[in-house]
Amino acid sequence: MNERKTPALGTLRDRVELLSNVQTVDGTGGLNDNFVSLGFAWAKVRSLAGVLASAQDGRNSRISHSVVLRFRTDLEPGDALVYRGQRLEILSAADLNGRRAYLSCQCSQLEPMG
Numbered sequence: 001m002n003e004r005k006t007p008a009l010g011t012l013r014d015r016v017e018l019l020s021n022v023q024t025v026d027g028t029g030g031l032n033d034n035f036v037s038l039g040f041a042w043a044k045v046r047s048l049a050g051v052l053a054s055a056q057d058g059r060n061s062r063i064s065h066s067v068v069l070r071f072r073t074d075l076e077p078g079d080a081l082v083y084r085g086q087r088l089e090i091l092s093a094a095d096l097n098g099r100r101a102y103l104s105c106q107c108s109q110l111e112p113m114g
Helices: none
Strands: 014-025 031-053 058-068 078-085 086-095 102-109
Touching: 031 078, 058 078, 058 086
Parallel strands: none
Antiparallel strands: 014 031, 014 078, 031 058, 058 102, 078 086, 086 102
16 A cells, blocks of 8 residues: 555544653753643554664664554654554654645554563
8 A cells, every 4th residue: 555645535533642742851961751642633543564664863663553644743753642542652754745634654652661
């Protein structure tokens, strides 16, 4: 399936919560990640077979989901989506076809530690 193709009408059927990553100083010289809800949106969420992607700093991560939603400018890598109770970290967010109609996000499912 071509990821650059505009989604068919009515295929944005998955409800996701949008979370913005706001970093705050923790008082010891470090930063804390705090996620603030931006609200909810309809999206098309596809689970992938675990595609390997490289981050700009050289780390590798597994892309576990592809998410397409209406275009917006307030989501970027490092932010997150909540889909069916699972947090998906946004690894990349780009205009789907250059028309600013849809945003395509490649995400990695965050696994709880411990």
